[in-house]
Amino acid sequence: MKIAIVCYPTFGGSGVVATELGIALANRGHEIHFITYKQPVRLELLSNKIFFHEVHVPEYPLFHYQPYELALSSKLVDTIKLHKIDLLHVHYAIPHAYAGYMAKKMLEEEGIYVPMITTLHGTDITLVGKHPFYKPAVTFSINQSDVVTSVSESLKQGTLDTFDIHGDIEVIPNFIDAKKYSTSFTDCQRSNMATEQERIVTHISNFRKVKRIPDVIKIFSKVQLEIPSKLIMVGEGPEKEGAERLCEELGIADKVIFLGNSNEIDKILCFSDLFLLPSQTESFGLAALEAMINKVPVISSNAGGIPEVNTNGVSGFLSNVGDVDDMAANAIAILKNDSDLERFKLNALKEAQRFDIQKVVPLYEEVYERAYNGR
Ligand code: GMT
Numbered sequence: 001m002k003i004a005i006v007c008y009p010t011f012g013g014s015g016v017v018a019t020e021l022g023i024a025l026a027n028r029g030h031e032i033h034f035i036t037y038k039q040p041v042r043l044e045l046l047s048n049k050i051f052f053h054e055v056h057v058p059e060y061p062l063f064h065y066q067p068y069e070l071a072l073s074s075k076l077v078d079t080i081k082l083h084k085i086d087l088l089h090v091h092y093a094i095p096h097a098y099a100g101y102m103a104k105k106m107l108e109e110e111g112i113y114v115p116m117i118t119t120l121h122g123t124d125i126t127l128v129g130k131h132p133f134y135k136p137a138v139t140f141s142i143n144q145s146d147v148v149t150s151v152s153e154s155l156k157q158g159t160l161d162t163f164d165i166h167g168d169i170e171v172i173p174n175f176i177d178a179k180k181y182s183t184s185f186t187d188c189q190r191s192n193m194a195t196e197q198e199r200i201v202t203h204i205s206n207f208r209k210v211k212r213i214p215d216v217i218k219i220f221s222k223v224q225l226e227i228p229s230k231l232i233m234v235g236e237g238p239e240k241e242g243a244e245r246l247c248e249e250l251g252i253a254d255k256v257i258f259l260g261n262s263n264e265i266d267k268i269l270c271f272s273d274l275f276l277l278p279s280q281t282e283s284f285g286l287a288a289l290e291a292m293i294n295k296v297p298v299i300s301s302n303a304g305g306i307p308e309v310n311t312n313g314v315s316g317f318l319s320n321v322g323d324v325d326d327m328a329a330n331a332i333a334i335l336k337n338d339s340d341l342e343r344f345k346l347n348a349l350k351e352a353q354r355f356d357i358q359k360v361v362p363l364y365e366e367v368y369e370r371a372y373n374g375r
Contacts, residue, residue: 002031007091009040013286014121018091024361069099076103089117093124097141115371118145122283139163146371152305155283175360176293190271199229202272207237215278222328231256269294292352297344315351
């Protein structure tokens with residue numbers, strides 16, 4: 001099939017999922033066209049099966065806000081016509097499903113019918129919870145999609161609770177390429193980060209408020225009192241400066257390494273012993289899954305879809321949001337001796353394998369075929 005994928009190209013789970021999905025589909029013989037404002041971060045290699053079309057928004061001083069949705073829907077129309085695209089898969093209702101719907105309608109005027117699949121990733125729903133003025137547009141875009149998928153049961157339920165949805169929402173979880181991890185990264189460059197005696201605790205995110213960055217620091221602050229350890233903070237975002245200040249205040253600045261954004265997440269996870277994800281909410285928690293496939297157990301909150309990924313007492317532990325004491329105690333329980341740590345590491349890998357790409361990508365293909373045949 002010829003599939004157009006619309007996503008956010010920057011660091012962030014939905015962009016990563018969309019990109020990895022496109023690459024996997026191309027490997028299975030489909031022709032993939034990414035349409036977005038910048039080349040997606042994990043899309044390194046373009047080929048005769050993978051194309052990237054940049055959405056350019058001309059700057060007019062007349063406009064206070066530059067109309068991205070308009071530019072995107074026009075680009076979709078042009079690309080779909082030029083490359084004879086069979087199907088449109090948009091990641092995120094805001095504004096992609098909205099722009100996709102407009103493109104569909106414009107194409108229908110010319111007798112071209114392209115089904116649209118919308119995948120919900122989370123913030124489209126939580127954002128609307130906070131700013132209800134988006135609600136009519138999001139409800140409309142979801143209801144006008146030919147198929148709607150959600151990355152977790154929790155997000156599906158949240159969507160049904162928040163919006164007046166007429167059709168079904170299919171849960172297709174996020175995924176990971178398990179085979180890639182069975183063969184690579186045996187040589188972890190651990191010595192660069194910590195001594196042999198120290199454990200390495202890691203957090204990776206876009207440092208938004210929802211990630212509860214102060215909790216990450218406070219958990220580690222308690223852990224390092226009991227267990228010699230380092231904390232590696234990977235990512236950039238609005239909460240980073242405050243986090244650096246908090247480390248100074250708690251007197252642990254020499255034990256916390258802020259690395260900024262990285263394209264080498266797997267190399268960092270390779271030498272990590274524990275992953276912290278105390279988020280306020282998380283529709284899925286792809287970062288936790290990436291940790292687990294790298295044999296890193298997860299200490300997380302029990303919010304949103306995280307319990308569908310991190311199994312309490314098996315791949316790590318779950319606590320109530322904000323319960324820093326419980327999360328620290330659980331972290332210490334995992335890290336305190338080598339045999340327990342090894343058991344949790346193996347469990348984390350096993351649990352992550354439930355989400356192997358080989359199992360999940362065919363679910364998207366089934367959806368595509370159904371949507372295409374139902375045109
Ligand atoms: O929250 C993020 O880190 C970014 C956000 C995004 O829009 O990319 O992630 C959302 O989608 C991911 C992929 O499906 C999920 O794994 C994240 O849990 C979800 N974030 C939230 O729900 C807060």
